[in-house]
Amino acid sequence: MNYITLILSTLLALTITAVLTLWIFRKYHLCDYVVLTFLLITSILLIYNLTVLTITLFIIFLIICYLPLRKYFKNVFNPLDTILIILAVVGLVIILYGTSIIDIIVGFVISTLPIGFLITCRGDVLSLDSGLKYFVFSSIGFSLLITGTCLSIASFIKYLGFIFIIAGFGFELGFVPFHSWIPDVYDRSEPQIIAILASIPKIVTIIALIKMLILLELLDQALLKVLLGFIAIASMFLGNIGALMSKDVSRVLAYSTIAQMGYACIALTCLEDFTRFALSASIYQVIANALAKYSLFTAIKERVGHNLYKFSIYISVLSLIGIPPTLGFWAKLWLFQLSVMTRQYWLAISLIVNTAISVPYYIRVAKELTSETFIRISTITVITSLTSIPLLLLGVTVPIHMLNLLKNVPI
């Protein structure tokens, strides 16, 4: 498979998405042609960027994994949900190819909010409650984000704008002062929905955040290192310590998401010095987290004793801990390298300490998910096994990318 076929296949996927969206919008009389024009223009002006293509393909893969689930839970899901998922992709594409601040904000809203609708799909009090929480906090986040953007553009009290932008995206990512909705919402909703909520919006948001920081020229702020470093350390410690004594698997995974986002935040502190390096590190970290979380959350509902299933569960958990040859290890190694190269030794040390803290509860999760001995094969098992394959494959290809980057960067 060479480069041109990759680009062509992405184009094809994008066109199919566009046609589907058009059809669905017409059917339900929701003619929002603004989104469509965005999509068409961006698909024509495809930037030749391999990372972007990988991310798009990867998210399409996750969604393909999601589609069979809809058949499986006929009483839970609504056919309307497809629109929500496709909207998420549209938002992602807008963020990836967008060139202005408005694009990013619109894409961010489009890609994160629709998945929030899915939380309420079960229809009982608990899920409605958590859905409402998600909405309330997301709207607080959006308002903060827009305020922050205005403040930074206006260029007086720029640091306040910076904090507000971090806060706005932090609500979605689960950075520490803004994380409080995550354990509750993850715990009380349908695990299959949370599998999506914990994977796709995280990737989208981190790209949006990086792009926003670059577009607003906030990278040279002395504040960036201190604030983001503080947030990173707080998120890591709080997430890992909170997960230690949590009883429910989904609650443990919720705390673990906070911690993993803390790891990704380390990369953001190095954006100024090693832009390409930090970008790749953060994206790989988020992708590793997304894949592992997807497979683990999917496995919560149906546990089986099949060997392949067990193997994939262990692979996901190993990747979350950060043990080679999985993707998680390379992402963490990269983050460690970055924090050492920018002389932020406190971040490097806390990264290692947190890895040590996180081992017991991850092992507990793996044990609990593989405790079943009854062997059968279902759609869910297949999906859980499928998602662990990229973790291993990327674990082989990422080091090569890493080496190539290292050759250009003076240490």
Add this chain to the structure above:
Amino acid sequence: MSLLYIIVSLPLVLGFIDSLSYRNGLATCIGNFITATTLTIMCILGMNEQVYLLSITNTFKIIIIVTVWLVFAISIFSISYMKYDYRRGWFWFFIGLFNTSILLVILSSNALSLIMGWCGIEICSYALIGHWYRDEVEKWVGEEHVYRGIKYAWPPTRASLRALLTTEVGVITLLLACSLMYIYTGSFNINDWLSVKSNILTILASLLFIISALAISAQFPFTEWLFTAMTGPLPVSALIHSATLVNAGIYLLLKVSKLLVIIDHVVPLHYVLITLGLLTAMLSSVYALVSREFKVILASSTASYLGLMFTCIGMYLKFPEELVLNALILLLTAHALAKANLFLSGGYLAKYSASRFIDEFKVLLRFRTAYPIFIASTLTLLGIIPFNLGYIAKELMYHVSPIEVKIMISILCALTAIYMIRILTYFIRNYFEGRVITELKMEYLLMELPCLALAIIPYVSGILLKCEVVFEYTLVLVTLIAVLVYLINYKYRLVRVHDKLTYFIKLRYGLPVIYDKTIPNVILNFVKILWKVEEKLNNVMKINVLIFKMCYLNEKLEKYLNKILHADLVLYLKKFSVTLNKVHRAIVNNYIVILTLGLIVLITLAIMVM
């Protein structure tokens, strides 16, 4: 990503899937088949594909094709052979790993991948020799002699450890040699090593290369491990310990042959190789004359043929001509095909007899074509049928070698003939009493087809080769005379070998004593001496008191550390975690408080930094 990487790693991946799914090796067979076809096509079409680590070179084309198809044929055979085994998941995983590793060894043009493959085949050898880890008595190798406190019977676990420890010498020397060459040339690419000047470093490196080749190919100082390696399952003996793994030493020497030729002008390396090769060949052939175990006879025959190949390489170092190289590769191919098939067809027959000793074969199962196949492969090995691959190889080697080696080769041919006829007579005696399988099952078909293919290929390829060398018929004559003499002696009992001499040969010239007793004792004594020296040094320097004090301090420190790390820290972490869980329990007020506090902290931080 290059195609070669994918092809090479395919068997490993599919073998891994097999080991997880506990199926019967179908995935591994498919992987081996895909690898075999793709590599054959690449070799035949002359696609000299080169990637960073691997490359297909002209010298190795025949070897590649033979190896991949041998692995495929034997894995097809093992589908039905290993069907009811209690550990087949691991078996298939290691077969896959072995295919990948041996391909790495053959294809690699870089020292790093060569070492990777080398270690891989050794791990596979270890795991597959000790495959039946429960040590059932019928899986042992050796007879119940006891000589100087050494029992001449080895269970699978001990045999595997023995093989690993011996071949590990080869790994160490290979690592050392590669690092020496890296120091001298500054590159891991093997092609960069081939045009160096002779120098102390390179001489040392080439000697180390030769030692590692000797170790993996079971040549003279290291022959022992191959005899006890026969505790593994039959396909393992056929594949690894006769056809592919033991040839790795020759592959290595072929890879660095140009370097060795350069060194040979200064240090006579060819002399070492020829001497050791012929010595091994003689010793193991003579042992094959008296051994009673079917598999061990074939193993010693393998060792002797490898000795011939080493002789060939030695001659190549002296006279670097194309003809010698061709003789070597033909001999290797013929031997691999014949020996694998002898193991498979003969061993399958032996499995259904009551014992592993040839003179105790009671009732042999007569599955339709096993006897013709066995005899065909025997003839290939002996090399007496004209236009057969084995015949051409032997004649070619005889043609290129000097007169001293010619004499040795004729003697070896006579010995080969005698021990092969020894097996055959026992087989034939049992043939007329054996049970016959009449019903044709898929299982038997799956076992027959690879055997049939392996038996026919040497004949067909020998005719297709159209060799133009003038042949002398000495070898055939010698072989036939040896067979006649043996048969006459067998009938009339004219000559009897002295019992003590037979017993001494049966003890393998006492070599196992050196390996199982002397070397461990030497190492143990060495450790003891070191221990004593250290003790005395301690006494002299009064380190003991100091160490005692430090231990006391350390104990105290550890006590406190233990308390802090394992009691207090855990307790507080737990408390903190529980508190966090309580805070995050569905109370929106808490959320707002956390959010506000967090924002205030962030803003104060920002103000402090600004």
